[in-house]
Amino acid sequence: MNLKKGLKKGSCGNILKKSAKDIGWSLCVGAGISRPAFSDWGTLVRKLISRIDGDDNANKIIKLLEEFGPDALIQAACNILDLSVEEFSILISEQLYGDIKNQMEKNEWKIFSKALSVTSPAEMKKELWLETINIIEKYFKNTSAYQIAKVIAPILGEELKPNAILSFNAEPLLFTLINSFLCERFNFDPNTKKYMDFVTRSISNKNKDRLTYTFCHGFLPIPNQIQKRGLVSIDKLVFSENEYLSLANNSYSWQSSTFYNICSSQPVVFIGVSLTDPNMRRWLAWIHFNRTNELFTIKGKSISSTTHFWMRKVPDNLEEIKWIEATVAHLGVRLVWINDWSEVGETLLEMLGGT
Secondary structure: OOOOOOEEOOOOOOOOHHHHHOOOOEEEEOHHHHOOOOOOHHHHHHHHHHHHHHHHHHHHHOOHHHHHOHHHHHHHHHHHHOOOHHHHHHHHHHHHHHHHHHHOOHHHHHHHHHHHHOOOHHHOOHHHHHHHHHHHHHHOOOOHHHHHHHHHHHHOOOOOOOOEEEEOOOOOHHHHHHHHHHHHHOOOOOOOOOOEEEEOOOOOOOOOOOEEEEEOOOEOOOOOOOOOOOOOEHHHOOOOHHHHHHHHOOOOOHHHHHHHHHHOOOOEEEEOOOOOOHHHHHHHHHHHHHHHHHHHHHHOOOOOOOOEEEEEEOOOOOOHHHHHHHHHHOOOEEEEEEOOHHHHHHHHHHHOOOO
8 A cells, every 4th residue: 555645734735625616525524623622532431430439539430530531431321320311411411511611601612502403593692602712812822713603604604614514522623613603704693594403313403515424423401401303423432442432333223324424425524533443434535535546447456545634743753754644544534744733724625715
C-alpha cells in the first residue's frame, strides 16, 4: 500500500471545493468539538463513580477506565444504580450539562437551554437569539464547535455548503451554534429560512434542500426543557456497553446505513473524533475495500485512493505521525494536520477554498 502523507494547514487549499460543487461533502463530528464546555468520556465516567462511591474513591476506581473502557464503566454505573433507561438518560444529561449550567447565571442558562432545545430559528424570538449570541461569545469561543459553526453558517444555502453533518454526540451544541449564527447572518429576522433538519431517527423529517444534522448515537433530553415528541431519542442512545454491543451486532441498523450511505457517496471531514471506535472503523473499512476493489476492476491495477479527511493536532512526538497516518490509510482516510485546535475553523475554510 502506497501511503498518502497527511496534509497540513497552508497546503490543503481547495481539496473540498470541487467536491462541494459536484458530488458534495459532509462533516462528521464527535465529543472533541464540544470540549472543554462539555465533559469528555473520562470526566463523565468519573462523575458517575463519584455519585455512587464519593470523590475520594473515584480517584482510585477511575483507573479501571484503562482496563475496561468508558462503555463498560457507564454500563456498570447503570447496573449498580439499577435505573431504567429513561431514568439513566436523565442522570447522564444532568452530568453532561452540569458544569456549563453551574458556570452560567440562572437567566443565561434559561435562555441557552431553550436555544439548545429548538430545531429552527423561527422557534425563538429575536431578543432571545440576541442574548444567545452573547452567551455563546462568553462561554463557547474556545470550542471547535464555535469555529466550525462560524464556517458553516455563512455557506448554508450556498454552493460550498455541506450536504450533511453526522454527529456522534448526544448534545446539540454545534447545531445550536449554527442556528445562532444563521440568525445573526440574517439580522435576526424571525422568518429566517430553515436550513437544517434535526434528525434523531430514521423517520425524522428530511427535506432534500436542507442539511441533515443526524444524531447517530441518540439525543439526550435538555435539562428543564420540554421538547417536541419524537426529538429526544433515548431509545437510540449509545452510552453503555449494552447499547454499543447491540448496535455492533446489527449490520443494518439505522446508524450504520446512514453512515454508510454518506461515506460511500462523498468526501467526509472528521473532526473531534478519535477514529478508534470499532463500529466506525468497520464501516469505513467496508466502504474503502469496496472502493479499491472496483477501482482495480476498472483500472486493472491497485490504486492508492483516499476519500475522507481527518483533522487532528500534530503529536508532540513527530515520529508518531507516520504511524497515525497508517492506522487509517486502509479506511480511506487522509490526515489534515493542525498545530493547535484553534486552527480548526480556518483550516476547514481553507479546504473549501476560502481564505
